[in-house]
Amino acid sequence: MTRIPHESSGEPNPLRALTLDRLRLRTSMKWRTYPDDVLPLWVAEMDVPLAEPVVRAVGDALALGDTGYAAGTGYAEALAAFAAKRWGWHGLAVERTAIVPDVMLGVVEMLRLVTGPGDPVVVNPPVYPPFFPFVEHLDRRIAEAPLGADGRLDLDVLEAAYRRAVAGGGRAAHLLCSPHNPTGTVHTAGELAAVAALADRYGVRVVADEIHAPLTAGGVDFVPYLSVPGADSGLSLMSASKAWNLAGLKAALAVAGPAAEADLALLPEEVGDGPSHVGVIAHTAALREGSAWLDALLGGLDDNRRLLAALLADELPGVVHRPGEATYLAWLDCRALDLGDDPARVFLERGRVALSPGPQFGTGGAGHVRLNLATSPEILTEGVRRMASALR
Secondary structure (H helix, E strand, O other), X not given: OOOOOOOOOOOOOHHHOOOHHHHOOXXXXXXXXXXXXXXXXXXXXXXOOXXXXXXXXXXXXXXXXXXXXXXXXXXXXXXXXXXXXXXXXOOOOHHHEEEEOOHHHHHHHHHHXXXXXXXXXXXXXXXXXXXXXXXXXXXXXXXXXXXOOOOOOOHHHHHHHHHHHHOOOOOEEEEEEOOOOOOOOOOOHXXXXXXXXXXXXHOEEEEEEOOOOOOEOOOOOOOOHHHOOOOOOOEEEEOOHHHHOOOOOOOEEEEEOHHHHHHXXXXXXXXXXXXXXXXXXXXXXXXXXXXXXHHHHHHHHXXXXXXXXXXXXXXXXOOEEOOOOEOOEEEEEOHHHOOOOOXXXXXXXXXXXXXXXXXXXXXXXXXXXXXXXXXXXXXXXHHHXXXXXXXX
16 A cells, blocks of 8 residues: 655644643533643643634534534545545445444444454453443453553464454454554554454454544554455444544444445444534544644644653653654553552642553553643643652
């Protein structure tokens, strides 16, 4: 596959557009969970204004009163065009897609299609915390295949987990986080092809959460799971939510490989009633017209990754940090600081900065925190300064 690199869009860096006072007017979870003296660098919301094409599309819909139920394939068509241009992937077939309320509810519905009650779902901790309660609420059981010490998939561990998962004769699935949250790892084409081969060998169905796909660092290629050899029976969940900061405008797409089309056809019709029509409009506009804004954002995130590395070296040299290849999240190993299993609690209480606690991410998360670097350089600098102050 060929793809376009990050381009200089000519648009200003959206991470520099909003002041802290302006951000504190927001009423979303990031800005209302903690008191005003706490600097929030935790949940996956970005400190950016929306891309102008999104604002325009949503404003036009509201002015027209176009606030009914979602319809049509425009969202899927926009995603297919984006995937072809951005990732060189021409295999996203609109007829093998279905609209779902959001990525995690889509994950639940895909797992419901390919597993039954009590069946195992393999995950790769440390991993996005909602994977655990969503799987368990579905009456499936978690089967862990932890990442290696390098933060990448350990194929030997994964094969052992697959073997155990199917040993009882039931069905099994692998909920793959790609790119990986919280480490920011981007799985290579070779790694994904190896996953597909193992899944085929053991009869495990792969469901890929690819919500962070557009958010790669400069020089890093995202590889859609369904694009690799042997992944025909896989299912993917994609959305413009993370890349364009649209979590409050609910809409996502389930995408099936050629051999999973029949599974996707069994998706209950009522699932398609869950997405917001205005959300679909927003996501479609982002994918069709928001690339210049996205490129400006990606450049700003690259700058912030470099800034964070420098700040940690100066202020918190005991923290081990491998800059992520994607997402806007940084996974920080604080074990050398001797702050216990949950350093985020210490940083909150003593430094008044909110980070995501590592233990919530499962095996491998103790002694770690996740930091959201999708903010202004000034706020990021203040956040690390507060972390350092907690140690004094």
